[in-house]
Amino acid sequence: MSATRLDGKKIALKIRAEVAQSVQKFVEDGNAAPKLAAVLVGDDPASQVYVRNKERACEKAGIASRLDRMPASTTPAELLARIDELNSDQSVNGILVQLPLPQIEGDGPALDEREVLDAIDPLKDVDAFSPINVGLLMQGRPRFLPCTPHGIVQMLHRCDIETAGKHVVVVGRSEIVGKPMAMMLAQKDSTCGPQTANATVTIAHSRTSNLKEVCLSADILIAAVGRPEMIRGDMIRPGAVVVDVGINRVGDRLVGDVAFDEAAETASAITPVPGGVGPLTIAMLLHNTLLAAKLQSGQ
DSSP states (O other): OOEEEEHHHHHHHHHHHHHHHHHHHHHTTOOOOEEEEEEEEEHHHHHHHHHHHHHHHHHHHHEEEEEEOOOOOOOHHHHHHHHHHHHHHHTTEEEEESOOOOOOOOOOOOOOOOHHHSSOOGGGBOOOOOOHHHOOOTOOOSSOOHHHHHHHHHHHHHHTTTOOEEEEEEOOOOOOHHHHHHHHHHHHSSHHHHHHHEEEEEETTOOOOTHHHHHTSEEEEESSOSSSSSSSGGGSOOOOOEEEEEEEEETTTTSBBBBBHHHHTTTTTEESSSSSSSHHHHHHHHHHHHHHHHHHHOO
């Protein structure tokens, strides 16, 4: 068996075109262009690339962007003050703080990611990390959907892969992907339609004692554990759909959490790395920024 590649890049381009069209109409109706503010602390090379990609995506979609660069020596008080300023700025619709935050050298106070993310106005929390937005998701009435899980749901929807009645195994329990992914697929209803809801979901992780057996039970396997090629071909049931969220650098290669060549021999469909889930995350960030602008304008 040779698995079908799920082309996240192609799907993301379509979503971005849809967002751009909606932004154009929003502006034509007399509204200011949606605006996304990104805060980048320190000079981590990977974070700089991610932020630059987001800026370019905003520009192509007609969304205004603002980048606030802050030195690695920034104190918690300084960062929180900047977020408070952005919260109060009515021209800014969405706020994101690029993670991970740098560790302060010396004896200064450390930057607490949770405290920083909690400080973002929930109406501008386009990453959907605020405890208020997480709580709304848990209750099945989300304001914003977290970007990576929403991108995966969009991919499943647009590739006609149903989750209703299926067993989905999510390997990974992070606040960013694993937990919200499981909750979204287990909901009674979905923003993408009933075919991407009503799944039976198991959350596994690196310390699951019978991980191989759990993975083999999956109709759809979503790997988001952050360990290079941890999921091997013999952990995948023949015909299963495999979604690889991981992006890991091994030498000069980028690899996922799934051993792609092995998995492709067994799965019916699989996402590549790169070019799978990654592009969808930025597409859904643009979607959330437009949604935030609409909410703040009373629409």
